[in-house]
Amino acid sequence: MTKEKRGAVELIAVTKHYGEAVAVDGVNLKVAAGSYCCLLGPSGCGKTSTLRIIAGHESVTEGDVLIANKNVTLRHPSLRGTALMFQNYALFPHLSCEDNVAFGLKMRGVPKAERRAQALEMLRLVQMDAYKDRRPDQLSGGQQQRVALARALITKPEVLLLDEPLSALDPFLRVKMRAELKRIHRELGLTFIHVTHSQEEAMALADLVVVMNGGRVEQTGSPWEVFNRPKTEFVARFIGGHNVMSGRVTRVEMANTLLTAGEYQFIVPHVNAPAGSEVFFSVRADRVSMGLEAADPGSSNALSATVRAVEYQGTQVRIGLECQEADEFSIVVSDREFSERPVSIGDRITAKWEVGDAHCVGPYQTQESGNPNHTQFNQEVLHV
The missing domain is CATH 2.40.50.100 (RNA polymerase II/Efflux pump adaptor protein, barrel-sandwich hybrid domain)
Incomplete structure (x- = not known):
């Protein structure tokens, strides 16, 4: 896959209601093409709902979603140019790693030889080609994550969406996988939007940190700006290390x-x-x-x-x-x-x-x- 920058994302006054509850409250956000953005905040702050709205798995109550300057608010998830990597990886237990990665291309009618070649290329990218014939239950948590990442990337999305992808890993493996995500992002040049509740994770990965609270954006900025120049009491307290x-x-x-x-x-x-x-x-x-x-x-x-x-x-x-x-x-x-x-x-x-x-x-x-x-x-x- 050639390296190219694409996939700017913009949310315009996006609101999401679940009955009387407001999950996302008038969010305005611009994510530049090719950037690594982390949506950071405590449980229930609206970050996962925001991610699913971008993916098209949640409808908006109000507002618009733009990807690559195109309004995709009403588009089906498969037509948005996004790929969502789920928190639990959602691999098919009866399929090999190669078949798991190739599944999306199979659904698109890509010939068998071509989709297997592309699947192997993606497995090489995540350093899992040696495990192509293994099933998910024969892999460690970190290995399963790599396969799930390869499966998301094989459709060549403009925007890769990651829902707390590191939360199930032990601390040592979490640090290792952070480095792998940064490497893959650097090699592919895609837009990554990553949901996390870990301040350390956001600081290590993102070039744009978006701190959310109560369905709203409290602050956006580089990791340095958010950590050293918090705008609100909430950001100062949540980001950690501040009195x-x-x-x-x-x-x-x-x-x-x-x-x-x-x-x-x-x-x-x-x-x-x-x-x-x-x-x-x-x-x-x-x-x-x-x-x-x-x-x-x-x-x-x-x-x-x-x-x-x-x-x-x-x-x-x-x-x-x-x-x-x-x-x-x-x-x-x-x-x-x-x-x-x-x-x-x-x-x-x-x-x-x-x-x-x-x-x-x-x-x-x-x-x-x-x-x-x-x-x-x-x-x-x-x-x-």
């Missing part, structure tokens, strides 16, 4: 905004928020440093907390803290740093971070600039 806090605006300056929360004060990059309004901001757990001394009175971006959990994760240690300023707060340090400065459950410590590591979310978002360095408030402001 979310809030404070009320006390003073706004050219570069920064001063927030107060009880006895603490936080300095965040400039936001257009009136005095007294509540502003939410996030700080990545790996950008928070740990101090064993008490926070100085009047200091900014520092809070005292009690260690409630210590979780060893191999190369790093996650320290969970209990504090009034956040429902959940954690610090991530390297295993070396932790061995040099260990803490135990019940210890009192101070969490500290730099102004530039705070990112405002929600209605009042950080105003991005070309300069990532933010000036500090002077001491007079720090001690208001």
